Amino acid sequence: MATTAAGALGLLWGWLWSERFWLPQNVSWADLEGPGDGYGYPRAQHILSVFPVAAGIFSVRLLFERFIAKPCALHVGIQDSGPYQAQPNAILEKVFVSITKYPDEKRLEGLSKQLDWDVRKIQCWFRHRRNQDKPPTLTKFCESMWRFTFYLCIFCYGIKFLWSSPWFWDIRQCWRSYPYQPLTSGLYYYYIMELAFYWSLMFSQFTDIKRKDFLIMFVHHLATIGLITFSYINNMVRVGTLVMCLHDASDFLLEAAKLANYAKYQRLCDTLFVIFSAVFVVTRLGIYPFWILNTTFFESWEMIGPYPSWWLFNGLLLILQVLHVIWSYLIVRIAFKALIRGKVSKDDRSDVESSSEEEDVTTNPKSACGSGPSNGANRVNGHPGRSYWAEE
Numbered sequence: 171m172a173t174t175a176a177g178a179l180g181l182l183w184g185w186l187w188s189e190r191f192w193l194p195q196n197v198s199w200a201d202l203e204g205p206g207d208g209y210g211y212p213r214a215q216h217i218l219s220v221f222p223v224a225a226g227i228f229s230v231r232l233l234f235e236r237f238i239a240k241p242c243a244l245h246v247g248i249q250d251s252g253p254y255q256a257q258p259n260a261i262l263e264k265v266f267v268s269i270t271k272y273p274d275e276k277r278l279e280g281l282s283k284q285l286d287w288d289v290r291k292i293q294c295w296f297r298h299r300r301n302q303d304k305p306p307t308l309t310k311f312c313e314s315m316w317r318f319t320f321y322l323c324i325f326c327y328g329i330k331f332l333w334s335s336p337w338f339w340d341i342r343q344c345w346r347s348y349p350y351q352p353l354t355s356g357l358y359y360y361y362i363m364e365l366a367f368y369w370s371l372m373f374s375q376f377t378d379i380k381r382k383d384f385l386i387m388f389v390h391h392l393a394t395i396g397l398i399t400f401s402y403i404n405n406m407v408r409v410g411t412l413v414m415c416l417h418d419a420s421d422f423l424l425e426a427a428k429l430a431n432y433a434k435y436q437r438l439c440d441t442l443f444v445i446f447s448a449v450f451v452v453t454r455l456g457i458y459p460f461w462i463l464n465t466t467f468f469e470s471w472e473m474i475g476p477y478p479s480w481w482l483f484n485g486l487l488l489i490l491q492v493l494h495v496i497w498s499y500l501i502v503r504i505a506f507k508a509l510i511r512g513k514v515s516k517d518d519r520s521d522v523e524s525s526s527e528e529e530d531v532t533t534n535p536k537s538a539c540g541s542g543p544s545n546g547a548n549r550v551n552g553h554p555g556r557s558y559w560a561e562e
Contacts, residue, residue: 187214191478192404197349202405212353212402216362223366228374231316239312246433248308256298261285266299305379311432313378318425320367321418324360328415331356337408341465344408345473357407364414365398390493397486404479413462413487420450447501454494463487 189198202211244250256262261284265273273281273296282289337343372391375384394417401410427442466484474480 193349193479194474194477202349210353211349211351212405212407214403216358217365217399217402220362220366220369223362224369224373227320227366228370231370231374234316234319235312239315240308242315243308243311243432246435248311248432250308256295256302259285259295262292262295262299266296271296271300307432310379311429314425314428314432318422318429321422321425324363324367325415325418325422327363328360328411328418331360332411332415335408335411338412341409341412341461342469342473344406344412344465345470348470348474349405351405351408353405353407357411360411360414361398361402361407365395365402368394368398386493386496389489393486393489393493397483397490400479400483400486404483406483409462409466413458413490416453416458416462419453420446423449450501451498454491455498458494459491463491 187199193199193202202213240250262281265277265281270277273292278289278292281287281292285292332338368391372395375388375391397413398410401407423442423446427439427446430436430439430442463484466487470480
C-alpha cells in the first residue's frame, strides 16, 4: 500500500514538473542548473523563501499601522473612537435585524405612531444603527496608508531597476536567448518582495475590512500570485517585471485618494482620483494590452514559439485583462454616480440621506439628526463630504 502511494506521488510530482509542460522544446531543467550570473537561473525552491518574507511583511505592517499610520490619522483629525451608539430600542432593533435596515416612508410612519417618535428621529436612529456595523475610519485610513506606502516604494524601486534594464527600452529583449537569461540579485529581490506582499494580502484579506469588490480582489490576488510564481519558475521574469511595475503605477494613486478622502481633504481627493483614473485607463487598457500582451502573444510566438506553459501564462495574463475591463467599468460607473451624487448633495432638502451623511453623523454625533435641516452639512470645502467611489 505504501509502495503504491509512493509511486502515485512520484507520478504526480513528475507530472507537475514535466519539462514538456514548463520549458520550450529541447530545454531541460538540467540546462538551467548552471551558475549563470548573480543568483544563477530562477529555481522553484527560491519560492519557499516567500513565506517567511510574507510573515515579516505582515509584522512590519502591524508595527507601521500602530506607530506611523495611526499617529498620522490622529494628526489629520481622524478620531480614535468607535461609531456613535444608537439608543437601545427593542422595537427598532427587531425591525433592523429581521426586516430592513432601510425602512421606507410607510414603515417609518407606522413606527412613528407606535413609538410616538418623530419620523426624522427614527431615521436618525437607523443611521446610527447602520454606522455601528461600519468599520471606523481610523482603521480604513491605517490600512490604506500601509498599502500606499508599499505600492509607492515598490513602484519607485521597479522604475529604478527597469531604467537600467535593456528590456525596458526594447521589449523584444524579454525573449532573446530565452530561457537562458541569468537572474540578477536586483531582479530576485524585486520578485520575492512583490510575491511576498501579495501572499500577505491574500491572508490578511480575510481579516481586513470587507469591501464590495472582495470577490474580484480575491480572484485578482490568486491570478497575481499565480502569474508571479509561474513566470519565476519558467524564467519569464523579464516580462514579469514589466507587468508588476505597470500595475503598481496606479495602485498607490488610488490609496492616496482614499487617504485624502478619509482625512476629508476633498479637493485633493477629487484631484488624485482623476489622476488615478487616467493612469489606470492608460496603463490597464492601453499599455498593458498593446505592449505587454502584444509581446507575450505575438513576439514571443515569433521568437520562441508556443509550448504548454506558454498558453497557461498568456491565459493568466488574459484573466488580468478581463479584470482590468471590469474595474474600468466600475470606475466609470462610480465617477458617474459621484457626479449625480454631487448634484444631489447641493440640494438643500434635509431629507437627503447618503453614506456620506452617515459618516459625518458618526464622527460628529452632536449634529443630531433631529435638530434640523442639514443644509449641506455633509460637504467639505464646498464638495460632497464623501465621494461615492471611496465607499465602493
